[in-house]
Each structure stands twice: as structure tokens, then as C-alpha cells.
Amino acid sequence: MTTVRLTGGRIYDPAHGVKGEVRDLWMRDGHIIAPPAEPGGAHTVDVSGKVVMAGAIDIHSHIAGGNVNTARVLMPEEHLAEQARYPQYPFSGAKWSAFDTGYRYAEMGFTTVVEPAVLPLNAVQAHAELAAIPIIDTAGLAILGNDDFMLRLLRGGVEQQTINDYVAWTLRATRCLGLKVINAGGAAAFKHNARSFGLDDVVPMYGVTSRQILQSLQRAVVELGVGHPVHVHCNNLGVAGNVETALATIEAAGGLPMHLAHVQFYGYGDEGRRHFSSGAARLTDAINRNPNITVDVGQVLFGQTVTISGDVLRQFDARGIANPRKWAVWEAEDGGGGIVPFKYRENNYVNALQWAIGLEIFLLVDDPWRVFFTTDHPNGAPFTRYPELFHLLMDRDYRNSWLERIHAGAADVALLRHLDREYSLDDIAVMTRAAPARLLGLPDRGHLGPGAVADVAVYSEQEDKAAMFRRAHLVYKNGQKVVEDGRVVNVVKGRTHAVAPAFDPGIGDPLRDYFHRYHLVRMENYALLPEWLPRTIGSELVVH
Amino acid sequence: MTQQAMTTEDGAIPCPFCGLGCDDLSLSGGSDEPRMEAGGCPKAQSGFSLAFGAAAATPAIAGRSCTLEEALDHAAGLLGGARLPLFGGLAGDLLDIQAAVRLAEATGGVVDHRNGAGLTAAATALQSGGLMTTSLGDARNRADLWILVGDVTQRFPRLVERLLEPSQRLHMEGMPEAVVLGEPAAEAPGAALEHLPVPAAALHDFIQRLRARLAGRGLDGEPEAATEALVQRLTNARFPVFVYAPGALGDQADLVIRALGGLVRTLNEAGRAALLPLGGGDGDISAHQVAAWHSGFGVGTSFHAGVPDYDPARWSTGRLLASGEADLLVWVSPLNAAPPPATPVPTLVFGHPASRFEEAPELFVPLAVPGVHRHGVVHRGDGPALVPLRALMASELPAGAEVFEGLAARLATEEQS
Ligand code: SF4
Ligand SMILES: [Zn+2]
Numbered sequence: 003m004t005t006v007r008l009t010g011g012r013i014y015d016p017a018h019g020v021k022g023e024v025r026d027l028w029m030r031d032g033h034i035i036a037p038p039a040e041p042g043g044a045h046t047v048d049v050s051g052k053v054v055m056a057g058a059i060d061i062h063s064h065i066a067g068g069n070v071n072t073a074r075v076l077m078p079e080e081h082l083a084e085q086a087r088y089p090q091y092p093f094s095g096a097k098w099s100a101f102d103t104g105y106r107y108a109e110m111g112f113t114t115v116v117e118p119a120v121l122p123l124n125a126v127q128a129h130a131e132l133a134a135i136p137i138i139d140t141a142g143l144a145i146l147g148n149d150d151f152m153l154r155l156l157r158g159g160v161e162q163q164t165i166n167d168y169v170a171w172t173l174r175a176t177r178c179l180g181l182k183v184i185n186a187g188g189a190a191a192f193k194h195n196a197r198s199f200g201l202d203d204v205v206p207m208y209g210v211t212s213r214q215i216l217q218s219l220q221r222a223v224v225e226l227g228v229g230h231p232v233h234v235h236c237n238n239l240g241v242a243g244n245v246e247t248a249l250a251t252i253e254a255a256g257g258l259p260m261h262l263a264h265v266q267f268y269g270y271g272d273e274g275r276r277h278f279s280s281g282a283a284r285l286t287d288a289i290n291r292n293p294n295i296t297v298d299v300g301q302v303l304f305g306q307t308v309t310i311s312g313d314v315l316r317q318f319d320a321r322g323i324a325n326p327r328k329w330a331v332w333e334a335e336d337g338g339g340g341i342v343p344f345k346y347r348e349n350n351y352v353n354a355l356q357w358a359i360g361l362e363i364f365l366l367v368d369d370p371w372r373v374f375f376t377t378d379h380p381n382g383a384p385f386t387r388y389p390e391l392f393h394l395l396m397d398r399d400y401r402n403s404w405l406e407r408i409h410a411g412a413a414d415v416a417l418l419r420h421l422d423r424e425y426s427l428d429d430i431a432v433m434t435r436a437a438p439a440r441l442l443g444l445p446d447r448g449h450l451g452p453g454a455v456a457d458v459a460v461y462s463e464q465e466d467k468a469a470m471f472r473r474a475h476l477v478y479k480n481g482q483k484v485v486e487d488g489r490v491v492n493v494v495k496g497r498t499h500a501v502a503p504a505f506d507p508g509i510g511d512p513l514r515d516y517f518h519r520y521h522l523v524r525m526e527n528y529a530l531l532p533e534w535l536p537r538t539i540g541s542e543l544v545v546h
Numbered sequence: 547m548t549q550q551a552m553t554t555e556d557g558a559i560p561c562p563f564c565g566l567g568c569d570d571l572s573l574s575g576g577s578d579e580p581r582m583e584a585g586g587c588p589k590a591q592s593g594f595s596l597a598f599g600a601a602a603a604t605p606a607i608a609g610r611s612c613t614l615e616e617a618l619d620h621a622a623g624l625l626g627g628a629r630l631p632l633f634g635g636l637a638g639d640l641l642d643i644q645a646a647v648r649l650a651e652a653t654g655g656v657v658d659h660r661n662g663a664g665l666t667a668a669a670t671a672l673q674s675g676g677l678m679t680t681s682l683g684d685a686r687n688r689a690d691l692w693i694l695v696g697d698v699t700q701r702f703p704r705l706v707e708r709l710l711e712p713s714q715r716l717h718m719e720g721m722p723e724a725v726v727l728g729e730p731a732a733e734a735p736g737a738a739l740e741h742l743p744v745p746a747a748a749l750h751d752f753i754q755r756l757r758a759r760l761a762g763r764g765l766d767g768e769p770e771a772a773t774e775a776l777v778q779r780l781t782n783a784r785f786p787v788f789v790y791a792p793g794a795l796g797d798q799a800d801l802v803i804r805a806l807g808g809l810v811r812t813l814n815e816a817g818r819a820a821l822l823p824l825g826g827g828d829g830d831i832s833a834h835q836v837a838a839w840h841s842g843f844g845v846g847t848s849f850h851a852g853v854p855d856y857d858p859a860r861w862s863t864g865r866l867l868a869s870g871e872a873d874l875l876v877w878v879s880p881l882n883a884a885p886p887p888a889t890p891v892p893t894l895v896f897g898h899p900a901s902r903f904e905e906a907p908e909l910f911v912p913l914a915v916p917g918v919h920r921h922g923v924v925h926r927g928d929g930p931a932l933v934p935l936r937a938l939m940a941s942e943l944p945a946g947a948e949v950f951e952g953l954a955a956r957l958a959t960e961e962q963s
Binding site: 066068070071072074075076077078081083084085086089092093095096097098099100101102121123124126127130131134150193194195207318324327328329330331332333334335341519520521522523524526527530534537538539 | 556560644677681714715835838839841853854855928934
């Protein structure tokens with residue numbers, strides 16, 4: 003394979019402390035290499051003056067699985083096709099499709115994306131969809147915490163080791179990269195007609211609290227040595243005053259690693275005339291004081307979207323605000339989900355404040371290594387709108403111009419108007435490259451050191467940061483050029499990443515017995531063997 | 547999941563022959579002469595024995611045997627020249643269907659499923675207001691009152707055994723109650739379930755009356771004893787579940803489903819209840835799901851204009867064949883040996899090796915039956931669960947995906963030259 007040299011670019015590689023220095027970058031055989039002693043025969047690409055970063059990584063974006071797919075079917079009017087964007091490539095006119103997901107992420111310079119909510123029962127579908135997404139690498143996070151087997155283990159007071167074995171078995175059975183907990187116990191309680199569920203509420207029939215479930219799963223992930231900490235969707239999402247829940251959850255983490263997803267949706271106080279206020283200062287203060295905590299924001303941007311969540315209790319509760327007026331809630335063995343279309347409006351007090359709270363969280367967390375870019379796609383906004391979000395954070399004047407446009411009451415009470423911070427390109431590179439790779443336990447990406455996969459994005463710097471990041475000048479995936487001038491020029495196949503922690507095979511006996519008693523699926527047909535996905539749906543699985 | 551063709555009595559062999567997705571079957575006889583043993587049902591028995599006995603079929607052009615290469619060349623020629631190819635049937639597993647949908651897009655065709663009417667009724671009901679559903683396993687464990695709407699016990703032979711008479715359930719003592727709502731004939735012989743006769747044409751009205759009563763509204767005329775009794779039972783039940791096959795509800799299916807959806811929403815204001823729609827098998831739920839993540843829409847979608855155009859009424863198999871708009875029928879049916887619809891339109895059958903024809907089609911390519919001749923995967927009829935399928939015997943039959951990918955490659959080369 004030929005050696006490629008990108009020459010003259012300004013490199014942003016925070017993992018190696020490189021901040022915009024002009025350097026050459028070398029790639030060969032799909033990897034970054036050190037400058038070769040004899041560079042003869044290298045293909046040189048002049049990127050003078052351009053910004054060069056590793057491929058971006060999205061740690062939380064709902065891009066696959068039955069819940070996402072039902073949202074597609076529920077809302078055909080929202081993604082009517084107009085024209086094929088790339089007539090030479092498959093399904094390029096199919097908005098919201100697996101294919102469109104790959105093309106659009108690649109155009110922005112993203113090369114790895116994590117689907118954060120894989121229901122084990124539905125894991126094969128999630129993998130089939132991930133395998134269909136072109137260009138980018140993917141991974142899934144497996145959901146536990148509302149499953150009857152786990153709740154039984156806790157009710158029975160088993161040793162932590164048994165929980166660890168079960169978690170490891172699940173991660174292998176689903177071929178996922180990490181563990182997701184969604185409103186622990188909430189979906190199980192909803193089955194018994196609970197309509198709200200907090201951190202210290204008890205799951206009916208099991209006598210265990212949400213806190214106990216969360217803590218035992220968190221510990222399992224730590225003790226198993228899984229790279230990515232437990233990825234938590236807290237209780238009480240979207241409820242005024244729920245910053246208390248987020249603060250209590252941070253306390254409950256007990257100093258051990260925990261990732262809190264889309265915290266904007268937990269940044270709410272209940273003060274003021276409208277009983278809805280920003281809790282961003284309190285939340286970020288706790289985040290800043292607890293170095294074991296990482297968060298992604300789940301930024302809201304104004305416009306029509308659809309909320310997709312495994313928090314079935316919350317989604318049912320949100321049915322009244324569906325816009326347009328239709329919604330779907332589904333339950334299954336060990337979980338469920340809901341789809342509620344929603345339109346965030348800038349002249350609505352609550353929506354405008356949600357927008358401001360997200361930005362406040364971004365700007366008030368001191369350590370860019372612990373706060374991540376997400377819109378919780380599509381819950382706060384579609385991922386295609388990340389460039390606007392970068393612009394808002396990098397350009398205070400632009401941000402302030404928005405404060406003039408949103409609901410005046412919200413703009414008045416928001417802290418945002420007092421925040422002058424502007425993100426630098428280095429911050430962006432930390433938050434979208436170096437830090438996510440570290441958080442996910444993927445040391446081969448997110449940086450540009452020798453040995454890293456040659457996932458590289460090159461941008462043309464410009465005043466309008468949204469324009470800069472919307473269409474990358476060049477993108478390489480595994481050393482192959484896939485995007486040029488913001489357009490996909492080569493459709494390669496992405497890989498799917500997973501972990502395979504060891505466990506005591508003794509867990510198989512109670513599991514087999516459990517499936518026999520209560521499931522319509524045999525355990526043997528539920529757990530995916532490593533060779534099965536590649537042989538059937540054609541995933542290229544990389545086990546870390 | 548077993549990688550080799552296997553014949554064992556391990557009681558964990560999945561069945562691809564209806565939407566119930568049973569995976570507790572056993573085989574005997576070795577891979578040369580496999581026979582179904584324990585578990586299963588008559589439908590599974592006949593499905594497996596038909597496939598076991600048909601492993602050696604060869605392709606044919608207009609009834610004359612040919613090689614696979616010749617067959618694919620012929621198919622590529624016809625597909626390349628077609629104005630609007632219709633990819634119908636789609637009775638296969640996820641892998642067959644995915645490859646067929648991709649070929650349909652590449653050739654500007656239409657995708658529809660043989661159960662397209664049921665899929666469309668379900669999708670239309672969803673799109674018009676949304677639905678609250680549950681899954682087979684969840685309902686098995688938690689339902690205390692089953693309402694079987696229309697024919698389900700005939701379509702899903704083991705439904706009563708697997709769902710209504712489980713040996714153990716979560717947090718539940720005793721067996722659930724069950725009521726069949728529908729035509730007197732809607733019940734499988736021997737099922738012996740309680741029956742509330744409602745003619746198909748009156749189903750929608752009956753459900754609306756139930757809903758009105760549950761919401762506390764009065765009705766015109768005398769209260770009917772049957773309605774009142776059912777209202778009482780629904781009110782008292784902890785988790786009533788309404789199970790139905792959208793494809794079995796007739797012309798008014800989308801209205802009936804919407805009415806049921808409204809009823810379940812009403813019940814959930816104070817308690818819990820759910821719908822349990824069941825795909826009828828033949829990979830219909832896989833077709834729906836695969837179409838959705840490829841195109842954004844379900845089946846009933848055309849790629850003729852270079853972008854997906856979702857219009858199930860316009861792009862239905864029946865209409866396209868009757869109107870002659872489709873000039874080539876690509877009938878994909880490795881799971882189902884029934885013949886394609888009779889039509890003057892030239893027909894390419896990529897089907898079950900034991901496919902029966904009244905008249906030899908333009909082309910017949912026998913495919914591996916997923917779950918018999920090759921590994922595969924198919925959705926269970928309720929949606930969230932998927933059933934991994936095992937190769938049970940050695941076979942030379944090509945997989946649908948292999949054939950469709952081969953066709954796509956041929957067409958791409960033709961385009962370039
Ligand atoms: S009920 Fe359906 S899935 Fe079960 S054995 Fe019979 S045909 Fe197969
Ligand atoms: Zn999310």
C-alpha cells in the first residue's frame with residue numbers, strides 16, 4: 003500500500019499536546035506512521051493552512067435498533083426523499099436511513115459512532131443496522147438494569163461476583179462495547195403501573211431500589227475492567243427540579259467512574275414564576291468537583307425532531323407533548339422504549355431555557371476531557387446539526403445574537419448571557435477526538451500518533467465555524483480517502499467494536515434454567531457467538 | 547449458535563415457518579436424513595420435511611434446466627431491460643430480504659411483501675396516532691387477560707401452548723384468562739377457548755363501543771350483556787393484552803387496529819394494557835424492518851425515481867400486476883414453496899427448492915431455505931426479538947444474498963461496459 007503524506011497542515015492532536023503546529027502527517031496500511039526514514043514514493047497531499055485532526059468520535063447517538071427503526075416508520079412525513087445526494091452510492095436519497103447516517107457523519111469528519119441503547123433481545127437487529135451503515139466504525143452499548151434476571155439476583159442478595167459474571171456474559175452475548183443503564187428499575191416498575199420512579203424508589207416485586215441496581219452495575223463494569231464506565235440515563239429525565247436527581251446520582255457514584263448521558267435533560271431547577279429554571283451551575287459545580295464523572299450534554303437545538311428512548315416510563319409520561327400528535331410506546335422482555343415526536347421552539351420558555359442550559363453546561367465544565375458533544379441524536383436535535391453547536395460554543399457574539407432571538411424570559415434568567423468563554427480548536431479536538439477515545443477505551447483512535455488508525459479529518463478554517471465543520475475538506479478512514487470537499491467519494495465498510503470480558507461459565511447454568519422457565523428464546527439462541535455476526539449479517543467485529 | 551450443519555436432539559432448533567419463532571425443536575436421523583422430532587407443530591413438520599426433501603433442485607429457464615451461471619445471466623439481462631421490476635414475495639429471512647431490497651434499489655424497482663396488506667395496515671395505524679405494544683415474551687409472563695382478535699390460533703399453531711398455558715410466569719399465580727373475539731371459525735380446533743362471536747364486519751364498531759364504555763360514556767340502545775361483561779373484565783384485569791395478526795383483519799384492518807390502539811390508550815390512563823400485533827411469518831416483520839432501515843420507509847416503496855417513494859397503495863403487488871405497470875416480477879420466496887401470483891408479466895422466481903408452479907416461470911432459481919440449508923436470522927412476529935436460524939443439513943443450494951449480490955455485480959459491469 004502506498005504511503006500518504008499530508009503536508010503543511012496545522013495539526014490538532016491533544017493526546018500528544020499538539021495545538022495547531024504545522025507538521026506532516028504520514029499514513030500507511032491504514033495506520034498513522036512515524037515519518038519514514040526513506041520517504042521515497044510517498045503520495046503527498048498538500049493541506050497547507052488547513053486544520054488537521056483525528057476522525058471525530060460520537061459517544062452517544064441513536065443510530066440503530068428497533069426503537070430507531072420504529073421512529074422512521076412512525077414519521078414518514080419528516081424524511082420524504084427529494085433527490086439522491088450521491089446517485090452512484092446506495093440509498094443516498096433515503097433520509098434517516100442507515101446509509102444516510104454513514105454519509106452524513108463522514109462528511110463532517112466523524113469516523114466512529116456509538117449506538118447507546120442496545121436491548122439485548124434486539125441486539126441482532128442493532129448489529130444488522132450498524133453493519134449497513136457505510137464508512138464509519140460503530141459500537142453498541144448493551145442495556146441492563148430493568149431485566150428480570152438482574153433484579154432477581156439483587157433480590158436474592160447474590161455476591162457482586164455473580165453480577166459481574168452476568169454483566170460480562172451480557173456484553174459478550176450482545177457483542178457490545180459497554181453497558182448502558184436507563185432509568186434503572188423504571189421500566190420494570192412501569193410494568194407494575196408506576197408512573198414516576200426516582201433513585202430511591204423500590205421496584206415492585208423485587209424490593210430493590212434504583213440506586214442499588216445502578217451501583218451494582220457500575221461496580222461490575224469497574225471490576226470487570228471494561229474500558230468504558232457505566233453509561234447512565236438517570237431517573238426523572240426532563241422533569242423540573244431533576245437537578246437533584248443528577249446530584250444524587252453523582253453522589254451515588256461513590257468516586258468510581260460513571261458517565262452521565264445527556265445531562266442537559268437533568269439540568270433543571272424548579273424555581274421562578276414558571277417553576278422551571280437552570281440548574282446548570284449546581285450540576286457543573288458537582289461535575290467539576292468529582293473527577294470520576296464524565297458527561298455528555300444532549301444539547302437542544304430548535305426545530306422539529308423525534309425523541310427516541312429506552313426510558314419507557316418517561317416516554318409514556320411525555321405522550322401529552324407529542325408534536326405532531328402521535329407517539330409509540332413498546333415493551334418487551336426486560337425493557338421497552340418509546341418514541342415521541344417533538345418540536346423545540348425558540349419562543350417557548352422551557353425550550354429556550356433547555357437550549358441555554360445545555361450551552362451553560364458546556365461552558366461551565368472546566369475540564370474539556372470530561373464533557374462530550376452530543377445532541378443525544380435525535381432527542382435534542384439531529385446529529386447533522388453538530389456544526390451549529392460548535393459555532394455557538396466557539397463564537398460568543400454569534401451565541402449572544404441568539405439570546406436576542408429566544409424567549410425573552412428565558413434569556414433573562416439564563417446564566418448564558420454572563421458566560422464569555424469561547425471554545426478553541428484545541429477544545430473541540432479534545433472533546434470530539436482525544437477524550438471520547440479515552441472514555442470508550444479505544445486507544446487506537448482519537449489521536450494522530452504512530453500506530454493509531456488512519457482516521458483523519460482535514461478542515462478549511464473559516465469564520466463561520468458551522469460551515470467549517472459541516473463539510474470536511476478531506477476525510478480518511480483507515481487511510482483511505484472517503485470524503486473530498488465535503489462530499490463522499492468512496493464508500494468503505496465500517497467495523498463494529500466490542501469487548502469480551504472474562505466470566506465464570508458457571509453463570510450459564512442459572513441463565514439456561516432462567517431462559518427455559520421464563521423466555522420464549524433458549525439461552526443458546528439468545529447469546530451471539532463471536533463468529534455468528536460476521537458469518538450472517540457480515541459485521542466486521544473488532545474485539546478489544 | 548452452531549456453526550456446522552447439525553442434527554441433534556438438543557431441543558433448541560429454531561423454526562422459521564411462522565411468526566411465533568419457536569426455538570425448542572429437536573431433530574433426529576443425522577444430517578443425511580433429518581427428521582423433526584419433539585416440539586414443533588404440523589406446520590413446522592410439513593415445512594421442515596418439504597425443505598429436507600428438496601435439497602437438490604436445479605435452476606431452470608422456462609422450465610428447462612440450466613446452470614446457476616446461465617440463470618443469473620438470463621436474470622441480469624431481463625432486470626437490466628426492465629422498466630419497473632417488482633420485487634415481491636420477500637418470504638425469506640433478513641439476509642435474503644436485505645439483499646433483495648438492495649438489488650431493488652440498484653435496479654429502480656419496487657419492494658413489497660406477500661403479507662404487504664397486513665404490514666401496511668399496521669404501519670398506517672401506527673402513523674396515524676401511534677400504538678402501545680408489548681412482545682410475546684412479556685405478554686406470556688404478565689398478561690392476565692388475553693383478547694384474541696380474529697384468527698390467531700390457526701395462524702400460530704402453538705400460540706395457545708406457548709403463551710396461554712405456560713408452566714411458569716413472572717410474579718403470576720395461575721393461568722391467564724383468554725377470550726376470542728371474532729368469527730366463530732376463528733378458533734383452531736381443539737383450542738377450546740372462550741369465544742365472543744363478532745362478525746369481521748362488526749369488529750371495528752364493537753371495539754369502539756367497548757372503548758366508549760371504558761371511558762364511561764353511555765351508548766345508544768340497550769347495553770349489550772356481552773359488551774358489559776367484557777368491559778368489566780378489562781377493568782378488573784391487571785394487564786390485558788390484545789393479540790391480533792394485522793393480515794387477518796380484512797379490509798378494515800387499519801381501522802380495527804386504530805380502534806384497538808385507542809382502547810389500549812384509554813386503559814393505560816389508569817392501569818396497564820397493551821397490543822400484541824403478530825406478523826404472520828414468511829419473514830414479513832424482517833421485510834418491514836429491513837425496508838425501514840434501508841429506505842426510511844416500510845414495504846410498498848418504489849425506487850424508480852432514484853429516491854425512495856413510499857406509497858403502499860400505489861406500489862402494491864396486486865395493483866402493479868393488474869395494471870401492468872410492473873413489467874417484471876421478481877418473486878423472492880425461499881421460505882415458502884407456494885407459486886407466485888398468476889400474471890402475464892414475466893416472472894423470475896428465486897424460491898424454495900420445492901416451489902410448485904402451474905406454469906413454468908421465465909426463470910426459477912432454487913435458494914437455500916434459511917434455517918434448513920443455511921444459517922440465517924429472521925424476526926419473530928412481534929418485532930423486538932430475532933431468531934437465529936441454523937443450517938440443519940449440508941446443501942449446495944445458494945443463499946439468496948449470494949445470488950442477489952451476484953446479480954448486482956453483473957448489472958454493475960454491464961453498466962460500465
Ligand atoms: S408454531 Fe410456528 S414457529 Fe412454532 S413450530 Fe409451529 S410453525 Fe414453527
Ligand atoms: Zn440517548
